[in-house]
Amino acid sequence: MVTTSFKLNNGLQMPAVGLGTWQSQAGEVKTAVSYALQNGYKLIDGAYCYGNEDEVGEGLKEAFAAGVKREDVFVVTKVWATYNTRVAEALDKSLKSLGLETGNHDKFPTLPGGKRDVIHDYNHVDGWKQMEAALASGKTKSIGVSNYSKRYLEQLLPNATVVPAVNQIENHPSLPQQEIVDFCKEKGIHVMAYSPLGSTGSPLMTAEPVVKISEKKGVSAGTVLLSYHVNRGSTVLAKSVTPSRIKSNLEIVTLDDEDMKLLNDYSDDLTKKGELKRYVYPPFGVDFGFPDKSQSRA
Structure with missing residues (x-):
């Protein structure tokens, strides 16, 4: 189910x-x-x-x-x-x-x-204390973080009264971020995946394991990529303004162990080749020395 x-x-x-x-x-x-x-x-x-x-x-x-x-x-x-x-x-x-x-125009101010x-x-831990205050005010039911690396979570958690409910990160088979996903699972932090199809021009939709599974299941490559996250235990965000696609994006299918192995092997192969791909680069990010830029930024 x-x-x-x-x-x-x-x-x-x-x-x-x-x-x-x-x-x-x-x-x-x-x-x-x-x-x-x-x-x-x-x-x-x-x-x-x-x-x-x-x-x-x-x-x-x-x-x-x-x-x-x-x-x-x-x-x-x-x-x-x-x-x-x-x-x-x-x-x-x-x-x-x-x-x-x-x-x-205070949304994306520029220099x-x-x-x-x-x-x-600014110390992000201090910012989290304000998030906790917002939760206590009753104006929100949950608080979480976005684009947090394992390092930033390790800085935050010892000083947090409330453990983040969610960490929203870019996530897909060509950027599995397994270290962060595993760390969040260990700490009870739910992962929410954005850019699940990669991005415009992403090869994921035509990647061999994705196509193989889509043909086996009789579903689209997009459905396979969205289902990858749900079967992984993550919430996935599917972006569209087209009614038919909005509706079809809810059609998640169960991927068996063989399917998930194909996708995980694909990720592992990209990792070994140094070909993991990030499509979203938050300008506030800090690269912690990972040349393939495969880690979440904070």
Whole structure:
């Protein structure tokens, strides 16, 4: 039986598949969110800095008006690095945009030369304390991290009162990040995978093991790649604004041991060749000396 949700360390159930909204265009996000929620999705992933949370909020409102229950929907937002010292303010802005507030161009600020303006000399542990305060305020039910490496988690956990419920990372067979996935599992931190298909131009859709499994199962290569995460025990974010694709992305299939071995062997082979591929490079990242850039950045 295919898993439809995963239990977080705080007891809440997180859906196994969610709709991603990063880079979804204006005029399309509202319809995509509303359609997804009315056709089986229970998880919407976004961020204030994506610049489309107002429209995501409109989609939520439309879906709720159509009968979708608010208590059944898991909505994820994120505090961008420029808000490390203002977590509560960032949360309030997102809640307002999403129409989920309980009570109000700073999204991607840049320096004169065009480089992202990010606070680098701020202790992320202090930022986490503000996240814990936001949880205690009742304005959010769960708190987690994104793009956290094993090293950053090891810095955070000894100083955390609340263990992160989730670590959202780029994840796919050509970037398995097994060390981080295993560490999160050991610590009870649920992994949420973004860019599960790689990215535009990614060879994953035509990779031999993916094609072999898709032919065996009679499903698309995309379904195989999304199912890889659910079968691995992770929530996966599938991004689309096309109704038919939004619906088909929920069609997760069970991958047997042979299927998973094919995909894991593919990952291992890429690792040995030094060909692991990252598609998303957060500008606030720190490379910890991994030349293949296979590790999560924090």
